[in-house]
Amino acid sequence: MSLDTDFAHDCVEMIHGGGGRAMRRLIDDLFLQAFDNPLLRAGDDQACFQVAPGRMVMTTDSHVISPLFFPGGDIGALAVHGTVNDVCMSGATPLYLSAAFILEEGFPLRDLRRIVLSMAAAAREAGVAIVTGDTKVVERGKGDGVFITTTGVGRLPDQVHCSAARVAAGDKILVNGFLGDHGVAILSQRENLTFEANLRSDSQSLHDLVATMVAVAPDLHCMRDPTRGGLAATLNEISQQANVGMRLHEKAIPVRQEVRAACEFLGLDPLYVANEGKLVAFCAPERADALLQAMRSHPKGRDAAIIGEVIEDERRLVRLRTGFGGERVVDWRSGDPLPRIC
Amino acid sequence: MKYIDEFRNGDYAAEVARRIHAEAYPGRRYRFMEFCGGHTHTLFRYGIPDLLPANVNMIHGPGCPVCVLPMARIDAAIELAVRHQVILCSYGDMLRVPGAHRTSLLKAKAQGADVRMLYSPADALRIAQENPQRQVVFFAIGFETTTPPTAAVLLKARQLALKNFSVFCNHVLTPPAITGILEPAQQAGERIIEGLVGPGHVSVITGGAAYESLARRYRTPIVIAGFEPLDVLHAILLLVRQCNENRYDVENQYSRAVTACGNAKAQSMVAQTMTLRDRFEWRGLGWMPHSALRIMPEFADFDAEARFELSPSDARENKACECPAVLRGAKSPTDCKLFATVCTPDNPIGACMVSSEGACAAHYSYGHAR
Numbered sequence: 001m002s003l004d005t006d007f008a009h010d011c012v013e014m015i016h017g018g019g020g021r022a023m024r025r026l027i028d029d030l031f032l033q034a035f036d037n038p039l040l041r042a043g044d045d046q047a048c049f050q051v052a053p054g055r056m057v058m059t060t061d062s063h064v065i066s067p068l069f070f071p072g073g074d075i076g077a078l079a080v081h082g083t084v085n086d087v088c089m090s091g092a093t094p095l096y097l098s099a100a101f102i103l104e105e106g107f108p109l110r111d112l113r114r115i116v117l118s119m120a121a122a123a124r125e126a127g128v129a130i131v132t133g134d135t136k137v138v139e140r141g142k143g144d145g146v147f148i149t150t151t152g153v154g155r156l157p158d159q160v161h162c163s164a165a166r167v168a169a170g171d172k173i174l175v176n177g178f179l180g181d182h183g184v185a186i187l188s189q190r191e192n193l194t195f196e197a198n199l200r201s202d203s204q205s206l207h208d209l210v211a212t213m214v215a216v217a218p219d220l221h222c223m224r225d226p227t228r229g230g231l232a233a234t235l236n237e238i239s240q241q242a243n244v245g246m247r248l249h250e251k252a253i254p255v256r257q258e259v260r261a262a263c264e265f266l267g268l269d270p271l272y273v274a275n276e277g278k279l280v281a282f283c284a285p286e287r288a289d290a291l292l293q294a295m296r297s298h299p300k301g302r303d304a305a306i307i308g309e310v311i312e313d314e315r316r317l318v319r320l321r322t323g324f325g326g327e328r329v330v331d332w333r334s335g336d337p338l339p340r341i342c
Numbered sequence: 343m344k345y346i347d348e349f350r351n352g353d354y355a356a357e358v359a360r361r362i363h364a365e366a367y368p369g370r371r372y373r374f375m376e377f378c379g380g381h382t383h384t385l386f387r388y389g390i391p392d393l394l395p396a397n398v399n400m401i402h403g404p405g406c407p408v409c410v411l412p413m414a415r416i417d418a419a420i421e422l423a424v425r426h427q428v429i430l431c432s433y434g435d436m437l438r439v440p441g442a443h444r445t446s447l448l449k450a451k452a453q454g455a456d457v458r459m460l461y462s463p464a465d466a467l468r469i470a471q472e473n474p475q476r477q478v479v480f481f482a483i484g485f486e487t488t489t490p491p492t493a494a495v496l497l498k499a500r501q502l503a504l505k506n507f508s509v510f511c512n513h514v515l516t517p518p519a520i521t522g523i524l525e526p527a528q529q530a531g532e533r534i535i536e537g538l539v540g541p542g543h544v545s546v547i548t549g550g551a552a553y554e555s556l557a558r559r560y561r562t563p564i565v566i567a568g569f570e571p572l573d574v575l576h577a578i579l580l581l582v583r584q585c586n587e588n589r590y591d592v593e594n595q596y597s598r599a600v601t602a603c604g605n606a607k608a609q610s611m612v613a614q615t616m617t618l619r620d621r622f623e624w625r626g627l628g629w630m631p632h633s634a635l636r637i638m639p640e641f642a643d644f645d646a647e648a649r650f651e652l653s654p655s656d657a658r659e660n661k662a663c664e665c666p667a668v669l670r671g672a673k674s675p676t677d678c679k680l681f682a683t684v685c686t687p688d689n690p691i692g693a694c695m696v697s698s699e700g701a702c703a704a705h706y707s708y709g710h711a712r
Contacts, residue, residue, distance in 0.1 A: 261343055266461075267434075269387075324571045325352045325359070326389020331707045 005029045005109065012107040017137030030113055031133060034120040039096075039131040047131035049096065054158055059086040060151040068115065068145055071185050072200030073276070076115035079148040080122035081205050081276055082227070088210040089223045089279065091162045092154035094126060099150050100134040104143030115146060126205035128152070159218045164241035166221040171310040172288035173246060174281045176209060176295055177303035178202070179231055180259040183273035187266065199258050204277035209300040213281065216294035222282040230272040232330045234280055235318045245313025248330065250323045252307045271320075271330055282310065349570030350388070358575045359393040366582050372398040374581050375671055376539040377520065379406030379699030380569045386704050388571035398578065401534075401671035402694075402701035404519055404627060405541060407484040408435050409693040409700040412623040414655035415512050416441035419481045422510060423447065423455040426650050429473060431458045431466040432481035433488075439696050442657035447481075463495040463509075470499075470507035479646045480509045487543040489513040489616070489635065490608035496615040496637065499644050510646040511637050514622060516544050517552055518633035522624070523670050524560040534671045537581035539574065540566035542596050549604030550594045561590045568596040615641055626665035626693035665692035668701050675705040682706055 005025050015022040032040060039047040063079040073081075080097065087094040099119065103112065123130050181202040188197040206225070213220060222242075226234040231253075239246055255270045263270045277300070283291050288306055295301030318330040348354075366372060376382055382402045385391060391400060404410050420441055423430035430447065437447040437459060451457040456476075460466055463480050470478035482492040492509060499507045520538065527534045540553055545566045557564045563584035567577035577595045584591060594600050615638055622634030637645040659665075663685070664678035675681050675694065685691035687703050694702035 257343060264343070264346065320389075322387070322389045323352050324350055324355050324388040324390070324393075326392035328386055328389045329707050 007109045007113050010109045012103045012105055012109065012112065012137055014105055014137055014139065016103065017135060023135070027135070030116055031135070034116045035099075035123070035130040035133070037129040037131065039129060040133075047096065047098075049131070052155060055156040056153055057087055057090045057092045057156055058151065058153045059083060060149065061086060062147065062149040064144060064147050065186070066144060067186075067189050068111070070189050070201055072181075073203035074115055074118050075146055075148060076117075076119035077122040078203050078276060079150045080119050080126060080128070081203050083150040083152040084126045084128060084205040084207055085225045085277075085279070087152040087154035088205075088207050089162065089225055090154070090156055091160035091210065091214050091220060091223065092156040093211065094128045094152055094154040094205075094207055097123060097128050097130045097150050097152045098132045099130050099148060101136070102143055102147040103135060103137050104145050105137055105140040107145050112146065119148075122205065126207050157214065157218070160214055160220070162220055162222050164222050164224075164238045167238055167242035167244060167282045167310055168221070169244055169310050169312040170285055171221055171282045172285050172306050173235075173248070173308045173310065174283070174288065174292060174295065174304060174306050175226075175231070175254065176206070176279050176281075176301040178254045178256045178259070179226070179275055179278060180255055180263065180270040180273035182276040183230070184259045184262045186274075188262065195262070197258055197262055199256070199262075202275055202277035204300060206277065206279055206300060209295065209298050210279070212294050212298045212301075213291060217283055217287045217291045219287065220281060220283050220291070223279050225279050226275050228274050230270070230274055231280065232269070232271040232318070233332065235330065236332050238282070239316045239318055242310075243314075243316060245311045245316055246308055246318045247311050248308035248318065248320045250320055252305050254303050254305050285309070346570070349568070349572045351572065354572055355393060355575055358572065358579055362393075362398060362575070362579050362582055363395050365579070365586065366395050366398055367586065368395075368397065370397065370585070372536055372582055372585060373401055373534065373671065374399070374537045374539060374578060375401040375403045375523070375535045376574070377403040377405040377516065378539075378541045378544070378569075379409070379697065380542065381539055381567065381574055382406070382699045382701070382704055384569050384571055384574050386707070390571055390574060393575065394578065398582065400578075402704060403523065404624065404669045404693075405485065405516070405544075406697050406699040407488070407514065408439055408697040410514065410519075410624045410626060411436075411439070411483055411512055412625045413440075413442045413657035413659075414623065416446070417443075417655040417657055418652045419510060420445060420447060420450050420455075421652055422479050422481075422646060422650060423450050423457050424453075426477065427456070428477040428479045428650075429456045429458060429469055430479050430481055431460045431463075431469060433461075433483065434459045435697055436481065436483055440690065442655060463491050464498075467495050467498060467502075467504070467507060470504055471502070474506060476506060477649075478507050479650075480507075481512070482509050483512045485514060485516050485541070485544050486547045489612050490547060490605070493608075493611040493615040496641050496644050497611060500641065504644075508644045508646040508649050509637060511616065511635060513616065513635045514624070515633055515635070516541055516548070517556060518630050519624065519627065520553070520556050522627045522630045522633070524556070524562060526670060527672070528560055535562065536585050537563045537565070539577045539581070540564040540592070542566065542568050542573070542600070545594075545596065545600040545604070547605050547608050549602050550592055550600055551602045552604070553592045557590050557592050563590045563593070565593045566596050566600050568599065614638075625659070626669045628666065660691050663692035665694045665702070668694050675702040678702070
């Protein structure tokens, strides 16, 4: 093969992971150009940066998704958003990311370029620099196109202490908008299940929304992004960690008509469907209205709502007051949500 | 959502609930069984038991196709996927159900078997056409509702003369199951169930008239209901009224979908392709005569049980499991020693814990809140 990288026609080959000139070329022509920043440009095996006094946070996330491109995003943007959001949920300002790619032999370079450019754009939007990275190539059939692992670090303001342990009875529970968009947008694209849904994934970085929230309510008790398992899994996790129960009000939970409809015919529950640009926040009741107003003033929190409150409950259950007038438990799901037969 | 939101309206619900409270005699017990798992799901999803008087109780019936399928049949499906190495296709919630050796189709898939989740049996036909070198088996389960789509793919497979497609047929019938629940109580001279919320989607196919003889024989009112919460609440009100008036009619609350005679075309497709089994085993209810369908000899080429040799299963139900009594309404899940101790949704021992619609699984999630 020629050592010129032909992004229009070439595919990932084993040689791109071999440590030789082909690999160097791919890194120079694609990754360095797209992610360009001084720390990366230094070209060392590690990124070296100054650390301000105070607390730092660090998190990591591996991204595997099918399909790789979906309405409203792709695996590249998702790999940035997911890790940036995990950093932000502490109340921190994200600073740097690392990115490690596992590429499958035969994967079209034009798709790889599309993914990398999308990552670069997402990182710029989130104000983070991708400062170190790695690529490996596996044989055809041993990967699913592309897997991306990103690690993020951020700086935590002194006065912010977000943790599930601080969630207490009386706290209000807020979300920043419509739930279930991401999961349903992905499902609508799966090969065995194509349906027309005018829906886009909500995949986005929440750094700026979080900055707005922290400015108004630095005493926020806890934030978390309800990704896999949806709101139900996240709230159950927190109720276990904080030794509390929760009561939600179904009518207050924002779910789009399209998502409700898709869940209706797929036999799924929107509370269990994944999100990639949403957060759930807990704060003291007297701060809730101010926090809600601040969230709604931000484009990424325009549809924010107070959806319930934390209650004392030694059984640590998440309960839902249904729009129909009854109450039910929003339990953990065992395993993946599988559609019901009838 | 049009035609959905109206049936989930809390104000209407409060009004129907108010009437149930007003009309149910305080000194009388009303124990109703909802046959369908779909109705059980609705009851719990919308918190309907909260709206009922203390003396109006719902018993969760066997109408969850995943729950009542015996382990031996799951073992056979796993054997098809593992030993015969077919592409095994089935509906989603079937995949997690454990067979005799704590294994499931999902676990078999993890170990390399080719197991695929479908939304429609037509997808299985497509997979067969796309993989002419592989045998493709559709693991067909369900009541009268899911039977016509299976019949349709059998007819289509014959028309296409497919050589690599077959159906592992486990379709079961509702009326024999109702008999299986009501008959033992009748013979013992007991009255466990005062009324039945009749199947909704099943009745779209069979028609409401299918239950007339059952209502008469067991002097038990049956109200066919839709699956929206207002449907179920309304059906409960109609059952309370029948009890108060000592009637045992078949009433059709779900008149927007169910007719007296059902879907003739669907019935005809089933009649062309399937015939009654002499008997079939139901998990929790045991062997019941004429309670299931098998593929007709004319379609033997598409019958997985004819095409593949299947080993007899050594599956045994746990002796301490109270599912048979729970399914008939004679016992409550909490009467079972295994309930919430060894038998949990993550480790189901009996039929009623297997799917979220089973009586024990629903009780496990919901009962914890009481």
